[in-house]
Amino acid sequence: xxxxNSSPWVDYVIFGLTVFLIFxxxxxxxxxxxxxxxWLGRWHPLILHFPIVLLLMSAALGLxxxxxxxxxxxxxxxxxxxxxxxxxxLGNEAVPKGSLLLWHQWMGAGVAILAxxxxxxxxxxxxxxxxxxxxQVVLIILVGFTGHYGGMITHGEDFLALPKSKKLEKIxxxxxxxxxxxxxxxxxxxxxxxxxxxxxxxxLMTDISELVQGGESGPALVLGDPGKSELIRRLHLPxxxxxxxxxxxxxxxxxxxxxxxxxxxxxxxxxxxxxxxLDSNEPLAGMVKKMMDSGTKxxxxxxxxxxxxxxxxxxxxYVTIKRVASNSQALGISVYLPPEYDPKNITDLKRIAxxxxxxxxxxxxxxxxxxxxxxxxxxxxxxxxxxTPIKDAEFAKLSGxxxxxxxxxxxxxxxDESVAVLKDLKNLNSLYVWETQLSDxxxxxxxxxxxxxxxxxxxxxxxxxxxIEKDTIVDSIQ
Amino acid sequence: MEEDKTNSENPLKVNRRHFxxxxxxxxxxxxxxxxxxxxLFKGGPKPLAGQPLGIPHFAPKAKRVIxxxxxxxxxxxxxxxxxPTLTKRMGEDLPESIRNGxxxxxxxxxxxxxxxxxxxxxxSQHGKSGAWVSEFFPHIAKISDExxxxxxxxxxxxxxxxxITFFQTGSQQSGRPSMGxxxxxxxxxxxxNLPSFVVLTSRGKGNSQGLYSKLWSSGFLDSKHxxxxxxxxxxxxxxxxxxxxxxxxxxxxxxxxxxxxxKIHHVxxxxxxxxxxxxxxxxxxxxxxxxxxxxxIKKEPESIIKLYGEDSQVPGTYAANCLxxxxxxxxxxxxxxxxxxxxxxxxxxxxxxxxxxxxxxxASAALILDLKQRGMLEDTLVIWGGEFGRTNYCQGNxxxxxxxxxxxxxxxxxxxxxxxxxxxxxxxxxxxFGYNIVKNPVHINDFHATIMNNxxxxxxxxIYKYQGRRFRLTDVxxxxxxxxxx
Numbered sequence: 027x028x029x030x031n032s033s034p035w036v037d038y039v040i041f042g043l044t045v046f047l048i049f050x051x052x053x054x055x056x057x058x059x060x061x062x063x064x065w066l067g068r069w070h071p072l073i074l075h076f077p078i079v080l081l082l083m084s085a086a087l088g089l090x091x092x093x094x095x096x097x098x099x100x101x102x103x104x105x106x107x108x109x110x111x112x113x114x115x116l117g118n119e120a121v122p123k124g125s126l127l128l129w130h131q132w133m134g135a136g137v138a139i140l141a142x143x144x145x146x147x148x149x150x151x152x153x154x155x156x157x158x159x160x161x162q163v164v165l166i167i168l169v170g171f172t173g174h175y176g177g178m179i180t181h182g183e184d185f186l187a188l189p190k191s192k193k194l195e196k197i198x199x200x201x202x203x204x205x206x207x208x209x210x211x212x213x214x215x216x217x218x219x220x221x222x223x224x225x226x227x228x229x230l231m232t233d234i235s236e237l238v239q240g241g242e243s244g245p246a247l248v249l250g251d252p253g254k255s256e257l258i259r260r261l262h263l264p265x266x267x268x269x270x271x272x273x274x275x276x277x278x279x280x281x282x283x284x285x286x287x288x289x290x291x292x293x294x295x296x297x298x299x300x301x302x303x304l305d306s307n308e309p310l311a312g313m314v315k316k317m318m319d320s321g322t323k324x325x326x327x328x329x330x331x332x333x334x335x336x337x338x339x340x341x342x343x344y345v346t347i348k349r350v351a352s353n354s355q356a357l358g359i360s361v362y363l364p365p366e367y368d369p370k371n372i373t374d375l376k377r378i379a380x381x382x383x384x385x386x387x388x389x390x391x392x393x394x395x396x397x398x399x400x401x402x403x404x405x406x407x408x409x410x411x412x413x414t415p416i417k418d419a420e421f422a423k424l425s426g427x428x429x430x431x432x433x434x435x436x437x438x439x440x441x442d443e444s445v446a447v448l449k450d451l452k453n454l455n456s457l458y459v460w461e462t463q464l465s466d467x468x469x470x471x472x473x474x475x476x477x478x479x480x481x482x483x484x485x486x487x488x489x490x491x492x493x494i495e496k497d498t499i500v501d502s503i504q
Numbered sequence: 505m506e507e508d509k510t511n512s513e514n515p516l517k518v519n520r521r522h523f524x525x526x527x528x529x530x531x532x533x534x535x536x537x538x539x540x541x542x543x544l545f546k547g548g549p550k551p552l553a554g555q556p557l558g559i560p561h562f563a564p565k566a567k568r569v570i571x572x573x574x575x576x577x578x579x580x581x582x583x584x585x586x587x588p589t590l591t592k593r594m595g596e597d598l599p600e601s602i603r604n605g606x607x608x609x610x611x612x613x614x615x616x617x618x619x620x621x622x623x624x625x626x627x628s629q630h631g632k633s634g635a636w637v638s639e640f641f642p643h644i645a646k647i648s649d650e651x652x653x654x655x656x657x658x659x660x661x662x663x664x665x666x667x668i669t670f671f672q673t674g675s676q677q678s679g680r681p682s683m684g685x686x687x688x689x690x691x692x693x694x695x696x697n698l699p700s701f702v703v704l705t706s707r708g709k710g711n712s713q714g715l716y717s718k719l720w721s722s723g724f725l726d727s728k729h730x731x732x733x734x735x736x737x738x739x740x741x742x743x744x745x746x747x748x749x750x751x752x753x754x755x756x757x758x759x760x761x762x763x764x765x766x767k768i769h770h771v772x773x774x775x776x777x778x779x780x781x782x783x784x785x786x787x788x789x790x791x792x793x794x795x796x797x798x799x800x801i802k803k804e805p806e807s808i809i810k811l812y813g814e815d816s817q818v819p820g821t822y823a824a825n826c827l828x829x830x831x832x833x834x835x836x837x838x839x840x841x842x843x844x845x846x847x848x849x850x851x852x853x854x855x856x857x858x859x860x861x862x863x864x865x866x867a868s869a870a871l872i873l874d875l876k877q878r879g880m881l882e883d884t885l886v887i888w889g890g891e892f893g894r895t896n897y898c899q900g901n902x903x904x905x906x907x908x909x910x911x912x913x914x915x916x917x918x919x920x921x922x923x924x925x926x927x928x929x930x931x932x933x934x935x936x937f938g939y940n941i942v943k944n945p946v947h948i949n950d951f952h953a954t955i956m957n958n959x960x961x962x963x964x965x966x967i968y969k970y971q972g973r974r975f976r977l978t979d980v981x982x983x984x985x986x987x988x989x990x
Binding site: 280281282285309312313316342343344346348349350351352354356360362365388410412432434436456458460482484485489490492493494 | 558559560561562563564643646692693694695696697790793794807810811834835836866869870873874876877878879882960962964983984986987989
């Protein structure tokens with residue numbers, strides 16, 4: 027398989043580049059690159075595709091015992107060297123280097139040097155040894171890993187992670203403003219580029235002191251003064267502006283997120299502040315609550331998956347099924363009275379019972395069967411059974427629905443026997459029970475048992491009389 | 505030749521050859537794109553149009569809206585914005601430093617003086633919240649703990665048509681979709697048997713301004729999102745009833761045939777408006793059953809009729825419309841838009857406004873009470889207000905018994921209730937003259953953003969691309985007013 031060396035200067039070029047690469051790697055900490063050379067580093071993302079393809083192709087040919095064309099191997103080796111050197115220039119912009127970048131750098135250099143070794147072995151007619159096969163196998167593996175680490179640096183570490191492993195950690199009930207709210211915003215939007223591996227603009231955003239210390243453009247955060255904080259200034263710039271952050275092509279922060287950061291900085295950027303420390307009139311509390319709400323509701327993230335096609339099959343002109351929010355498995359269902367009512371319209375929904383969090387059966391002539399179905403909806407939070415013929419016997423089926431927050435049962439036949447059922451609904455916030463058989467004593471029992479429950483027993487009688495008896499007359503004017 | 509013709513007729517129809525020739529370009533540009541924009545294939549929320557339609561973006565506080573629009577612009581100075589300074593300085597000229605170059609309408613631009621005019625109606629504080637409400641609105645005063653009064657609304661328009669168009673569509677120039685159409689587009693219908701956007705109109709005796717169907721038009725959105733005007737009387741929807749001698753089963757056969765013809769046409773052309781048309785025929789067929797049922801007020805008990813006032817028995821009055829609105833809301837209509845005309849008091853304000861207030865006061869307050877007892881304030885947002893405010897200076901005769909006020913865009917009052925709005929608060933403040941806002945201004949864009957937020961929609965995400973640009977209800981502005989949210 028001896029091949030004629032086309033020209034000796036190719037060998038010199040490869041030798042020279044190899045020496046230069048090794049020199050760079052050894053004296054890395056002493057090197058201060060001139061601007062133009064640093065700019066050459068920007069070509070790394072373009073050139074790197076050549077050695078990946080060419081080396082993999084060469085190694086594959088070799089492993090399948092085909093002849094590796096000399097020209098292919100030459101070009102592959104040179105491109106690997108150039109890629110490693112430009113990569114070194116590019117990486118030199120980030121100081122200190124994060125572990126991802128270090129791995130990428132040394133494996134990349136390894137690829138280049140292995141390629142040179144192969145080139146040297148093959149020009150010296152040692153093709154058929156196991157050494158060459160070994161080099162080829164190691165090269166394939168190394169190219170894969172180098173490429174993967176490089177990809178993680180540019181696209182973020184979880185780029186190749188499976189979608190479901192995406193962080194959906196729930197925000198705790200009483201979050202720390204920095205750790206659970208602010209850090210989450212920064213992590214989702216900024217830290218991808220401002221971390222020890224990438225450190226764009228010399229700025230690290232992984233903790234408060236780094237933000238205060240800032241980067242090339244000065245401190246990113248000035249305690250107590252959002253107006254002077256570079257971070258806030260850049261968030262507010264128009265999207266077209268060069269300096270707007272996050273940069274063009276990335277998702278800008280929502281208005282609420284920006285306001286949270288601003289208010290948190292204005293309040294001194296504390297890392298110990300909790301939501302419960304905030305006054306209820308403090309705007310930050312509202313913004314934080316909004317952010318907590320907009321994330322998937324905690325209790326809903328555990329609901330089983332339900333396909334859109336299932337919903338379409340079960341829905342009809344009189345049964346409306348909607349997801350409570352996009353990407354949510356929680357369902358809200360409204361039933362309207364069809365010309366010919368059949369309990370099956372409702373009991374057919376059994377398949378998705380666990381997903382139903384809101385159910386409106388107002389005005390439907392429901393009976394025992396339907397209420398048995400309702401009892402199966404264990405995650406129900408909102409139930410409307412007002413203006414239905416149900417009585418205590420049917421109502422008793424609701425006893426297991428511990429998540430119920432809102433229950434409308436006005437204009438029904440329920441009476442004092444239902445008080446026991448209601449007492450056990452610990453999460454109930456509001457109850458609507460006017461025009462029922464519930465007695466005053468039954469209601470006061472309930473009020474005692476569940477003091478925080480809002481019970482609507484119809485419009486305040488005094489107010490009602492006022493409305494009913496006097497028609498609006500503006501006496502003083504006429 | 506033949507092939508060219510099919511292609512020019514059916515832009516959505518692509519044959520195999522076209523598909524492959526375009527595919528190569530497509531894959532190439534995808535690859536290039538991923539190099540230039542590293543995040544191109546990254547998961548997570550997308551900046552534009554990433555949200556599916558017909559579902560809220562996030563869990564909503566409100567499922568529906570009842571908008572009690574007071575057309576003509578009721579005066580804030582005789583309703584919710586109490587300004588004792590105007591009484592103290594009655595008759596003095598409005599200082600130039602306060603007017604500060606505000607443009608005027610042709611109706612008062614010629615006046616050589618702008619004498620300050622106090623309110624003819626007395627004010628007092630009500631409820632635990634201590635909200636100031638004038639004696640024109642005794643019933644609303646009684647429910648002041650249920651509502652959030654915003655005294656710092658402002659707009660840019662100074663005339664009725666642009667101002668009302670701005671409120672309804674987010675733009676002063678007509679042609680954009682109405683707010684109700686946007687909600688129907690973004691949230692879909694709650695009840696397949698009724699339109700998701702319904703309009704009811706009524707008229708008081710006061711000086712009134714025109715209403716026009718462009719206010720509830722769906723603009724460039726699909727026509728199924730258009731508001732449906734329900735009329736009072738025997739035929740709430742015109743031409744909905746079958747002609748004599750046509751039975752419901754005949755109608756069914758007719759519709760089945762028409763629909764199969766339409767489907768053939770749809771396969772041929774791929775035009776989506778044909779699908780809308782099929783859906784609308786079906787909707788109309790179901791509405792033949794559902795509308796008379798919903799509109800039948802006779803089913804309401806005496807006590808409810810009295811709560812809304814005796815007027816509520818008279819079809820076409822504001823009170824009847826309020827009661828109707830509650831019934832429509834109960835039946836899953838997303839957006840119920842009422843208009844009450846007659847609030848344009850350029851003259852004879854004390855008498856005319858008292859009359860207008862009499863029309864709407866009890867019914868508006870009764871609606872809130874009725875919704876509350878049904879637990880519907882928890883997921884229904886009610887809005888009461890006009891298109892702009894009125895000036896603090898007198899137009900025409902300077903007489904406390906008979907004066908007028910001109911249009912004023914810089915500050916006016918509205919109120920909202922339920923659907924995720926904090927009850928029992930007064931938000932925003934104007935200066936002592938009631939002319940400029942000094943605290944917490946709320947622009948119409950902010951108002952729209954807030955309503956959409958409570959309905960579970962991100963106003964920056966609900967977009968529609970038309971004529972080469974992306975449109976939003978809030979156009980390029982609007983901030984959610986977090987301070988008034990629960």
